[in-house]
Amino acid sequence: MTTPFRNEDIAPFIALATAEGWICGEWELKFLLQSFPQGCLVKRDGSEVLGYVTSLRHAESGWIGNLLVAPQHRRRGIGVELMHGAIDALLHAGVKTVWLTASAKGVDLYRKLGFVTIDSINRWVGEGGVVRTPFSAAPIDRSVIGKVDAYGWGDRREALLQVTSSRGRVFCGDSSFLCTQHWEGGMQVGPWGALGDEQAAVLFELALCSTAEPIFLDVPAGNVAAASLLARKGFSIRGNNTLMYLGAVPAYHPQGVYALASMGSMG
Numbered sequence: 001m002t003t004p005f006r007n008e009d010i011a012p013f014i015a016l017a018t019a020e021g022w023i024c025g026e027w028e029l030k031f032l033l034q035s036f037p038q039g040c041l042v043k044r045d046g047s048e049v050l051g052y053v054t055s056l057r058h059a060e061s062g063w064i065g066n067l068l069v070a071p072q073h074r075r076r077g078i079g080v081e082l083m084h085g086a087i088d089a090l091l092h093a094g095v096k097t098v099w100l101t102a103s104a105k106g107v108d109l110y111r112k113l114g115f116v117t118i119d120s121i122n123r124w125v126g127e128g129g130v131v132r133t134p135f136s137a138a139p140i141d142r143s144v145i146g147k148v149d150a151y152g153w154g155d156r157r158e159a160l161l162q163v164t165s166s167r168g169r170v171f172c173g174d175s176s177f178l179c180t181q182h183w184e185g186g187m188q189v190g191p192w193g194a195l196g197d198e199q200a201a202v203l204f205e206l207a208l209c210s211t212a213e214p215i216f217l218d219v220p221a222g223n224v225a226a227a228s229l230l231a232r233k234g235f236s237i238r239g240n241n242t243l244m245y246l247g248a249v250p251a252y253h254p255q256g257v258y259a260l261a262s263m264g265s266m267g
Contacts, residue, residue, distance in 0.1 A: 058159075224255075
């Protein structure tokens with residue numbers, strides 16, 4: 001039986017996730033536990049934690065992330081049990097579409113649960129530029145950010161946009177936005193959305209001018225303009241996951257999504 005993910009579970013989860021090579025932080029888990037606690041679950045055996053899963057509800061969609069089972073307890077059905085718990089929580093909350101990104105090892109499991117492949121997500125890595133004072137972006141406009149993001153994902157995701165945009169810098173255009181988030185070891189670009197390739201390129205140049213650190217971002221393969229821009233800037237692909245959904249077919253427009261808001265766990 002699964003039980004709620006508690007604050008005291010955060011530290012051991014991060015330790016296990018770090019050992020798996022994941023990028024995640026305490027702020028992320030606290031946000032998820034506050035936003036959608038009924039979809040954040042743990043499988044326990046007495047005092048021992050066997051596995052974890054988190055999920056987040058948006059307006060009409062949700063995202064499942066952080067499915068992680070301790071290595072010594074894998075292949076025992078624990079991941080399936082945790083997934084059913086998260087899916088049930090989201091559907092009971094009224095979502096129509098459930099999203100996730102799957103590693104190569106997880107695709108078959110998610111297909112058996114009814115998830116369908118819609119795209120793939122590439123992890124791009126590169127270097128920041130020479131830090132300088134760049135030309136100005138438009139003032140931050142939350143309505144623009146929400147509108148552009150909703151075009152890409154087919155749903156309103158205000159809470160996610162608010163928490164991720166508060167972690168670094170935000171650049172805006174007339175119909176584009178880009179957020180940067182600082183992590184140990186580099187800077188993440190994302191969420192990043194635009195309704196035009198030129199505006200996306202302008203904001204990315206601003207982001208490059210804001211740091212000399214390594215930069216990483218998760219980009220839908222369906223956005224060919226993003227791939228072309230990143231390649232021109234010397235970025236390269238270092239990993240790949242599969243983007244999948246369950247339920248109603250989403251109004252997904254990858255050409256409007258230049259980078260995800262999180263490194264796989266929240267969309």
